[in-house]
Amino acid sequence: xxxxxxxxxxxxxxxxxxxxxxxxxxxLIEIVSEPDMRSxxxxxAYLEKLRHLMQYLDVSDCKLQEGSMRADVNLSxxxxxxxxxxxxxxxxxxxxxxxxxxxxxxxxxxIELLEQGKAVDQETRRWDxxxxxxxxxxxxxxxxxxxxxxxxxxxxxxVSDTWLLEIxxxxxxxxxxxxxxxxEEFGLPLYxxxxxxxxxxxxxxxxxxxxxxxxxxxTANWFLVEVLRLMKEKGMEAEQVKxxxxxxxxxxxxxxxxEVSPQNARKIFAEIFDRDAEPRSYAEKNGLMIxxxxxxxxxxxxxxxxENPEAFAELVGGKDKxxxxxxxxxxxxxxxxxxxxxxxxxxKKQIERRKTQETQEI
Amino acid sequence: MxxxxxxxxxxxxxxxKRQVSVLDGVKSVFExxxxxxxxxxxxxxxxxxxxxxxxxxxxKGIADDLYNSPLAGVPIAVKDNICVKAHPTTCASKILGDxxxxxxxxxxxxxxxxxxxxxxxTNMDEFAMGSTTETSAYGVTRNPHNPxxxxxxxxxxxxxxxxxxxxxxxxxxxxxxxxxxxxxxxGVTGLKxxxxxxxxxxxxxYASSLDQIGPIGKNTADCAALLEVIAGHDPLDSTSxxxxxxxxxxxxxxxxxxxxxxxxxxxxxEGLNPQTKAAFMEALKVLTGxxxxxEFFSMKTTEYMIPAYYIIASAEASSNxxxxxxxxxxxxxxxxxxxxxxxxxxxxEGFGTEVKxxxxxxxxxxxxxxxxxxxxxxxxxxxxxKQEFDxxxxxxxxxxxxxxxxxxxxxxxxxxxxxxxxLGDIYTVAVNLCGLPAISVPCGKDDKGLPIGLQMIGDCFMxxxxxxxxxxxxxxxxxxxxxxxLGGD
Amino acid sequence: MAKRIDDETMENVCILAKLSLxxxxxxRAREEMQKMLDYVQKLEELDTENVPPLTHIFxxxxxxxxxxxxxxxxxxxxLANAPKVKEGQFQVxxxxx
Numbered sequence: 046x047x048x049x050x051x052x053x054x055x056x057x058x059x060x061x062x063x064x065x066x067x068x069x070x071x072x073l074i075e076i077v078s079e080p081d082m083r084s085x086x087x088x089x090a091y092l093e094k095l096r097h098l099m100q101y102l103d104v105s106d107c108k109l110q111e112g113s114m115r116a117d118v119n120l121s122x123x124x125x126x127x128x129x130x131x132x133x134x135x136x137x138x139x140x141x142x143x144x145x146x147x148x149x150x151x152x153x154x155x156i157e158l159l160e161q162g163k164a165v166d167q168e169t170r171r172w173d174x175x176x177x178x179x180x181x182x183x184x185x186x187x188x189x190x191x192x193x194x195x196x197x198x199x200x201x202x203x204v205s206d207t208w209l210l211e212i213x214x215x216x217x218x219x220x221x222x223x224x225x226x227x228x229e230e231f232g233l234p235l236y237x238x239x240x241x242x243x244x245x246x247x248x249x250x251x252x253x254x255x256x257x258x259x260x261x262x263x264t265a266n267w268f269l270v271e272v273l274r275l276m277k278e279k280g281m282e283a284e285q286v287k288x289x290x291x292x293x294x295x296x297x298x299x300x301x302x303x304e305v306s307p308q309n310a311r312k313i314f315a316e317i318f319d320r321d322a323e324p325r326s327y328a329e330k331n332g333l334m335i336x337x338x339x340x341x342x343x344x345x346x347x348x349x350x351x352e353n354p355e356a357f358a359e360l361v362g363g364k365d366k367x368x369x370x371x372x373x374x375x376x377x378x379x380x381x382x383x384x385x386x387x388x389x390x391x392x393k394k395q396i397e398r399r400k401t402q403e404t405q406e407i
Numbered sequence: 408m409x410x411x412x413x414x415x416x417x418x419x420x421x422x423x424k425r426q427v428s429v430l431d432g433v434k435s436v437f438e439x440x441x442x443x444x445x446x447x448x449x450x451x452x453x454x455x456x457x458x459x460x461x462x463x464x465x466x467k468g469i470a471d472d473l474y475n476s477p478l479a480g481v482p483i484a485v486k487d488n489i490c491v492k493a494h495p496t497t498c499a500s501k502i503l504g505d506x507x508x509x510x511x512x513x514x515x516x517x518x519x520x521x522x523x524x525x526x527x528x529t530n531m532d533e534f535a536m537g538s539t540t541e542t543s544a545y546g547v548t549r550n551p552h553n554p555x556x557x558x559x560x561x562x563x564x565x566x567x568x569x570x571x572x573x574x575x576x577x578x579x580x581x582x583x584x585x586x587x588x589x590x591x592x593x594g595v596t597g598l599k600x601x602x603x604x605x606x607x608x609x610x611x612x613y614a615s616s617l618d619q620i621g622p623i624g625k626n627t628a629d630c631a632a633l634l635e636v637i638a639g640h641d642p643l644d645s646t647s648x649x650x651x652x653x654x655x656x657x658x659x660x661x662x663x664x665x666x667x668x669x670x671x672x673x674x675x676x677e678g679l680n681p682q683t684k685a686a687f688m689e690a691l692k693v694l695t696g697x698x699x700x701x702e703f704f705s706m707k708t709t710e711y712m713i714p715a716y717y718i719i720a721s722a723e724a725s726s727n728x729x730x731x732x733x734x735x736x737x738x739x740x741x742x743x744x745x746x747x748x749x750x751x752x753x754x755x756e757g758f759g760t761e762v763k764x765x766x767x768x769x770x771x772x773x774x775x776x777x778x779x780x781x782x783x784x785x786x787x788x789x790x791x792x793k794q795e796f797d798x799x800x801x802x803x804x805x806x807x808x809x810x811x812x813x814x815x816x817x818x819x820x821x822x823x824x825x826x827x828x829x830l831g832d833i834y835t836v837a838v839n840l841c842g843l844p845a846i847s848v849p850c851g852k853d854d855k856g857l858p859i860g861l862q863m864i865g866d867c868f869m870x871x872x873x874x875x876x877x878x879x880x881x882x883x884x885x886x887x888x889x890x891x892x893l894g895g896d
Numbered sequence: 897m898a899k900r901i902d903d904e905t906m907e908n909v910c911i912l913a914k915l916s917l918x919x920x921x922x923x924r925a926r927e928e929m930q931k932m933l934d935y936v937q938k939l940e941e942l943d944t945e946n947v948p949p950l951t952h953i954f955x956x957x958x959x960x961x962x963x964x965x966x967x968x969x970x971x972x973x974x975l976a977n978a979p980k981v982k983e984g985q986f987q988v989x990x991x992x993x
Contacts, residue, residue, distance in 0.1 A: 053991055056982070062746075062992075063985035064734060171992065185911055186747045192773035192912065194782060195951040197616030197723060200645055200959045509973040602953055616952070645959045646952075714936035725913065732914065734986050739979035746989040751916040763915055767925055768932055770912040771905075784939050786949030791942065793950055826931055842953035867953075 047073045052112065068112075074104070080119070080129055085148040089141055092116060097220045101245045106284070109140050116144055121165070122155045130155070131165040135172050135179060143174045150177060223248055231261040237269055247283035250290055257294035260301075267297060271311060275318045288321045296324040309333040309381040336382045339391075342375075346391045349374050350399075361399050368392065410435035415481045415575040415629040422469065422480040429466040429480040429524070432575070433458050436482045436526055439572040448548050449558075449568035451487050452495055453527035458482065465522045474522025477632050483518060484574035486565050487528040488535055489620065490609040491515050498611050499543035500533045502757030503737045512609020513644070514578060514620055514637045521636045526574055529564030533759045534728065535585055535613045537561050538828050539821045542761040547818060552594060552857055556815040559589030565623050566593040576633050577623040582613050583716055584811075584835025586621045587847035591810035591860020594849045597623040598630045601867050602842030603648035605634075606641030614723035615646075617716075617839040627848060631655040664698030669803030671706035674834055680813040686851035686859045687809045701807075704799065708792045708837075713829060715792065716836035718772050718785035724762075725769025731757065764825065793841045800866040808834045810847040810860030838864055901930050 049071040054063045076095070082088050096107040096114060107114035121132035135151060138144045155165050169187055170179040195201075218226075220242050227238040242248045255264040276286060296317065300310045305328055313333060316322035328334050349371065350357045360367040368389070375388050410418065410432060421427040437455060444450060468474040485491060488498045490508035492515070497503045511519075518525065532542040540548045540563025548563045550556040551571040558567040562579030566589035569577050579586040581599035590597030598621045605620045612618060622633035634655045641647040670691065675684060691701050733739035733753030740752035758766070772781035799806060811831055821828045838845040843864055850861035901909075906926050910917060917925050971984065980987040 054985065055990065055992065056987075059982075060990050061982070062988050062990050063982055064988060065985050066735075184747065188911070190775050190908075190912060192726070192770065192775075192778075194722060194726070194773055194778075195949075197614075197952065198612075198645060200952050200957075201955045203958055506977055507973075509970050509977070642961050646954070648954065711939055711942060714939050717932065718936055718939075729914070733979055734988055735974075736977035737979075743989065746991050747914075749989055750914045754914050755916050758915075760921075763913075763917070764925060764928055766913045766915065767909055767929055771901075771909045771929065771933075774909065774912055781933075781936065781939075783949055784942075784944060785936075786951060787944035787947040788939055788942055790947050790950035791944065793953070825928060826935065 047075060049073050080121070080132075085145045088118065088148060089145055092141065092144070101217060101219050103217070103245070109138075118144060118148060118151075120148060120151050120155070122152060122159065130159075131167050133165065133167065134169045136169060136182075137172045137174075139174065143172060146174070146177055147172045147179060151179060154179075217245075220245075220248075227265075231255075231265055233262075233265055237265060240273065241265060241268060244283035247286060250286065250288075253290035254293045254297075257291055258297045260297075263297060263301075264294075267293070267314075271314055272318070275315065286318075288317050292317045292321060292324055299324060299328070303384055304328075304335055305333055306335060306376070306381045306384060308376065308385075312381075332380060332382060334382060335384055336379075342379070342383055342387060342391050345375055345378055346388070346395055349378065350395060357399075361396055411439060411572045413575075414625045415478060416632055418575055419478050419481050429462045429469065430459070432480060433462045433482050433524055433526075436572075436574060440526075443551070443571045443573060446549060446554055447551055447567050447571050447573070448546055449529055449564045449571060449573055450484070450527045451497060451499065451530050451543075451545055451564070454494070454525060455527075458524050458526055461524050465524060468522055474520075476521035476523075476636055478576070478636055479522030480524070481575050482524045482526045483633075484526050484529050484565055484568040484577040485515070485518075486531055486562050486577070486579050488531060488580055488611045488613075489514060489528075489578060490611070491525065491528065494528070496528065496611070497545070498534045499531045499545055500758065500762070501544045501738055502731045502754070503611075504544075505738075506736050508609070510609065512620075513606035513641045515609065517637050517639065518578075523576075523636070526568075529562070529568055529577060531564055532561035532585075533762050534611070534724070535561040535580055535582055535618075536724070536761050536765055538584070538588060538831055539816065539818075540564060540567075540589070541818065541822055542759055544759055549818070550592060550815050550857070553815070553855060556817055556855075556857060557592070557821070559592030559811075559815055561585040561589070562597070562623065563589045563593075566590050566595050566597065569593070569595045569623050569625060575625070576629055578620055578633075578637070579623050580610055580613075580618055580620050581839065582617045582619075583720060583839050584832050586623060587835050587838075587845060587860065587862060588811050588832070590623055590847040591849070591862075592815035592858060594852075594858030595623055595625060596627050596630050596846065596848050597621065598627075598634060598846045599838060599844065600634060600638065601648075601650075601844045602839075603646050604638045604650060604653070604844075606639070606644045606647045608641055608644045608647075612723075612727040614720040615727065616723060617720060619839070627846065630846070663694070666699045666805070667803045668694060668699055668701045669799055669806045670701065670703050671709060671799075671806065671808065672703040673706050673709035674808045675703075678812050678830065678833070679809065680853070682853040683809050683811070683813060683859050686853075687807075687861060690850045690861050691807070702803070704802065706795055706799065708788070708795050709833075711788050712792060712837045712840070713833060715785040715788040716832070716840055717768070717829060718781050719789065719840070721765040721769035722773050722782050722785075723769070725766045725773065728758075728762070728766055733757075761822075761825070789840050792837055796837070796841050796843065796866075806864040808862050808864070810834060810862040814853045814855070814857035814859060834862060842867055899933070901926055901933070 049068045051064055051066040051069045054065060056063055082091060099105045099107050105113050109115065116138055118135045118138065119132045120135065121130040123130045133151065135147050138147055158165055168181045168183065170181050172179045223242045224235065224238040227233045227241060228235060241251050251264065251268050255261040258264050272286065293314070296310060296313055299305045300307060305313065309328065313324045313328055316327055317324060356367055356370060360371065371392055372385055372388050376383065376385060408427065410427065413421070418427065418432050422429055422432065440453065465474060465480050469479050487496060490496050490510060490512045492508055492511045494507065496506055496508050530540055530543050530545065530548045532540050533544055536542060537560045539557040540560040541557060548558050548567050550558045551567055557563065562585050565577035565579040568574040570593035579597060581587060586597040586599050599619055600621050602619055607618055607620065610618060610620055620637065622630040624630045624633060635653060638653040640649045695701050731737060731754065732750045738753060738757040740749060740756050743749035743752050771777060812833060813831065843866065845862055845864040847860040847862050849858050851859045853859060975981050975984065978986050
């Protein structure tokens with residue numbers, strides 16, 4: 046554990062750097078792994094896992110771009126079965142993609158050196174992600190000799206078993222535990238459980254909605270389809286999604302009670318997603334509730350059929366595909382305020398009637 | 408009335424009784440500064456105008472009972488490594504020549520709450536590294552008893568100010584004897600408290616495990632009263648202790664009969680000036696005559712104290728002084744090629760020779776390959792020294808020694824041979840290594856009229872000597888008591 | 897006798913200390929450091945095989961305080977001490993090549 050030293054900004058206009066000490070004193074945990082990883086994929090998987098763990102423990106938001114998570118990569122190559130080679134350390138890695146690219150690049154560089162019969166120098170290198178290239182920081186001042194010693198200003202901290210136990214007890218449910226539970230309780234496949242637990246607050250949003258609505262499986266489906274779709278459209282990360290779970294629960298309830306059509310439910314949800322709209326008042330104000338007016342439905346169906354005689358003839362002639370076309374037109378005409386099932390029912394009755402008429406005419 | 412003849416407590420008492428005004432006390436100090444400062448050079452900065460303004464404020468504060476400490480209204484000098492908000496704090500170094508702290512040290516806030524009046528900042532060895540106040544970048548301070556001699560160091564300015572009557576009290580800092588040794592050389596009383604008793608927040612660090620701020624005064628009662636003002640827990644210093652036994656100025660009249668004093672016999676071997684030894688032995692005789700038990704015992708780690716101390720102090724100094732790099736405050740070299748060159752030139756131009764010497768040594772003993780042989784070995788030695796002190800305090804109530812092996816050297820003598828200067832810290836450094844409280848009180852003079860100091864070392868927290876089974880008096884009070892008998896106070 | 901401080905060691909120590917000593921100053925510093933190392937060599941006489949290093953005199957009790965964020969509005973006074981300032985930050989020579 047240490048404290049952040051501060052932030053460096055490289056001035057673009059003048060040949061100088063600027064130091065911002067506002068961040069100094071912010072606690073920092075440095076985790077040093079053993080040389081256990083064998084590929085960029087393993088490194089990324091390790092970092093992803095660490096990131097989720099830190100986020101679930103509410104230690105940090107772990108954003109590489111903002112510097113709340115950083116990684117230096119030590120890398121060496123060796124022939125299969127051989128002993129570990131000389132390592133280099135790579136700095137200035139600001140995204141998982143940069144880490145991945147830097148590992149690939151450095152692996153190739155070292156292999157090339159060795160194949161040319163040259164040696165790898167133990168050194169610190171700086172990654173330039175724009176040029177996808179690294180260079181050695183060679184000055185003597187960069188040679189590593191930190192001269193660490195027990196800080197007299199910081200008395201030692203004693204971590205007792207009791208204290209550890211208390212911390213463990215107070216620890217929140219971690220991502221893997223959540224995924225396990227989602228699979229068991231909600232019967233979700235692992236992949237879906239992974240998506241829902243992508244971030245701790247996203248999972249919390251899902252769970253709160255599910256509790257309020259009362260059906261976790263249906264809530265999960267809504268998240269996996271509608272929430273993910275809007276996130277993708279808007280290019281949002283899971284932790285940016287914010288709306289009242291009670292609003293989505295209320296909407297799902299309205300769908301369940303057939304008070305809104307699935308089509309309009311999507312429309313309403315977009316409003317909840319964007320500005321946390323209250324679904325019932327929004328639906329009522331905008332005429333999105335289902336109306337149980339059989340007369341209106343009958344008249345509309347009749348009118349649409351009259352306006353599309355050729356298509357209707359095809360339908361009567363047995364072309365079932367055209368049914369969807371008619372349902373769509375009618376739903377549109379009635380702004381989705383009716384149940385598609387009711388529309389279909391009414392349409393079928395009309396077809397039957399028309400068929401009977403035709404038979405009589407022959 | 409000759410205010411100069413008064414102790415700090417007597418002055419405060421007369422102020423309280425309205426026999427003397429706060430302004431009178433401040434005036435008497437500035438008159439003395441007028442008379443003596445050009446020769447002594449105890450101060451680096453004098454707050455004359457501000458002190459007079461503050462005197463009026465304190466006068467009113469005392470009348471309104473806002474300030475009711477036993478030292479309210481007393482003028483005090485502060486060593487220049489203690490931050491006073493909005494006033495230069497230089498550590499007597501070029502590198503901090505124009506540094507203006509944006510905050511007060513914890514002790515300064517406490518002085519102000521007690522209604523004390525800061526007269527100015529005192530000279531010192533640069534970054535408190537030195538034993539003579541000659542490593543100051545701003546000129547030497549002279550011993551008020553003999554201007555051809557040094558006042559000792561590193562708190563030489565503070566001790567000289569008190570000795571010359573240019574302040575009633577002063578704050579110093581003690582890392583390896585920096586309060587006690589100049590107190591001995593200047594014939595005043597100086598106390599180094601148990602580590603953690605006084606907050607170090609705002610004390611510019613030299614060696615964090617050893618540094619401690621402490622009082623310097625005309626006698627032990629004044630020191631005890633000042634320690635009471637500055638002691639106390641500070642949540643912003645993690646090494647600050649939560650002590651509830653900080654009523655140091657409690658009166659005591661307990662007899663000395665049967666008290667056990669231990670004298671490490673190794674402290675009296677080679678290098679001890681015969682006149683200093685004679686004065687010390689005389690003090691022991693008086694104690695015995697009073698019914699005290701005085702015994703000599705062997706402190707086998709004595710010869711390892713200075714090596715361990717200089718390794719640890721230099722190591723910590725090299726780390727603490729890394730912050731002076733020309734970026735955040737202080738001096739920056741005028742010309743440089745790049746960042747590292749800027750650091751190097753700034754530090755090479757900004758630090759004096761003694762500071763550089765210790766930074767180099769500290770960097771070496773912590774560097775890879777040498778850490779175990781030097782730094783780690785010193786920490787283990789420190790453990791052995793601590794164990795030996797623990798054993799000594801199982802047998803004795805108080806340990807006694809001369810404060811320094813010799814009286815104040817002539818100006819210019821010491822810096823020629825730094826090793827010899829380091830050896831002069833032989834009796835004082837172990838106290839810092841072990842976090843112990845110790846006091847230096849005057850116990851005579853040599854034939855040149857230079858003062859000799861007696862050091863009393865207590866066990867941790869023995870500023871209050873309240874160890875079981877016998878209820879013993881406060882450490883300063885005990886010293887005062889002893890001194891009355893020794894004829895020192 | 898302690899290890900002799902050769903040129904390379906002295907250069908390394910100067911880099912760590914961030915000091916550039918030249919000519920006579922460097923020679924004198926090396927000589928004094930050598931003397932000091934020879935002197936502290938004395939510690940080798942002590943058997944410290946089973947002695948743990950003592951880092952903190954009062955290190956037994958944990959020192960904690962509440963994790964409370966406190967803000968202070970001292971940016972300008974702090975920056976006023978800086979030798980070079982730009983846009984509310986400390987200006988230094990370029991740190992990367």
